[in-house]
Amino acid sequence: MSLADKKWAKLADEQQFKRVENIRSSAANWRTGLIALTALLATVTILKGPEKASGLSDEGRMLAALLLGVALALLLIGSLAAMRAAFGYPGDEHLITGEALREWTANEARTAKRWVKRAVWSFFLAVIAVAGAVGVTWFDGDLFPADPAGVVVVERHSTDDSGETIVVCGELRRITSTSLILQVARPTGERSEPIPLDEVAGVAIESECPE
Amino acid sequence: MAHDSALKWAEEDRGLQTGFTTERTSDTVIVRGACPRCGGETEWTFRTGDMGSLSAPAGQDARPQTATVICSCGSAHPDRPADSDEDGCGAFWKVRFER
Ligand SMILES: [Zn+2]
Ligand SMILES: [Zn+2]
Numbered sequence: 001m002s003l004a005d006k007k008w009a010k011l012a013d014e015q016q017f018k019r020v021e022n023i024r025s026s027a028a029n030w031r032t033g034l035i036a037l038t039a040l041l042a043t044v045t046i047l048k049g050p051e052k053a054s055g056l057s058d059e060g061r062m063l064a065a066l067l068l069g070v071a072l073a074l075l076l077i078g079s080l081a082a083m084r085a086a087f088g089y090p091g092d093e094h095l096i097t098g099e100a101l102r103e104w105t106a107n108e109a110r111t112a113k114r115w116v117k118r119a120v121w122s123f124f125l126a127v128i129a130v131a132g133a134v135g136v137t138w139f140d141g142d143l144f145p146a147d148p149a150g151v152v153v154v155e156r157h158s159t160d161d162s163g164e165t166i167v168v169c170g171e172l173r174r175i176t177s178t179s180l181i182l183q184v185a186r187p188t189g190e191r192s193e194p195i196p197l198d199e200v201a202g203v204a205i206e207s208e209c210p211e
Numbered sequence: 212m213a214h215d216s217a218l219k220w221a222e223e224d225r226g227l228q229t230g231f232t233t234e235r236t237s238d239t240v241i242v243r244g245a246c247p248r249c250g251g252e253t254e255w256t257f258r259t260g261d262m263g264s265l266s267a268p269a270g271q272d273a274r275p276q277t278a279t280v281i282c283s284c285g286s287a288h289p290d291r292p293a294d295s296d297e298d299g300c301g302a303f304w305k306v307r308f309e310r
Contacts (some may be wrong), residue, residue, distance in 0.1 A: 002303075005224070005279045005303065006279060006281060009278070009279035009280065010281065015258075015260055016258045023254070036300075093238070093260060094259055094260070095240060095258070095259050095276070097276060097278035098278065098279045099277060120252075174241070
């Protein structure tokens, strides 16, 4: 180890000429990295436009947005961790000896390895979150089925004596002692339609009105 | 001990040495004394600095330090390699000082 001591001492001695260079390159690297992150944020903000999401259910839209938010946060964390591993932070001022430099270098190697691991995990989890968001948009209908409309289909005896029945369909509003009252969509608009109980031949609950 | 400037250059580890003076300024520590090998007066300066991408070990400045010093007596000792950036006899040793 003795010759190594001398090498480290020389390296430490050279550091005094590199001080400004070290600080500048670290600052420049961080600046470049942060500009790239800003661009990433801008891209995601543009992409989040609501048109794509308008076909989704409320729950699906919320879940997809949440997953994308998590993915974005993980990407940010991962990028920062990667930059920390690559560039380090500007340090404090300390006396630079060969011995201190050797210890610093060993510490930094360990620290950088830890940050690289964090970066990799963040990116990995971010990809999973993005995949989850995409999955939500694909399977939204299965995950969050729309509530059945719950219309009432009434078979009604015709008022003449033909014996035929007609079908009336709409949302049930009220039942009185004499009639069912349905909200029915007619070509002229929605209106409330009472059906006398003695004309009701049958009642069924369906998800939508028959054509 | 007189300076033996005819001594051949050699990378010799002289271990921990005492009898060196240390002078502190706000951002340097200057170690002075006679080289234990060639006897030449040697001055070695440690500077404080940001290690750039390196973070400092905790409490580094609080404890006494042992640091390696290289002979820089200023003589052109024979047999020194042409590409060497040293200006001494090649010897190196450790000194101990408080900050
Ligand atoms: Zn010497
Ligand atoms: Zn000498």
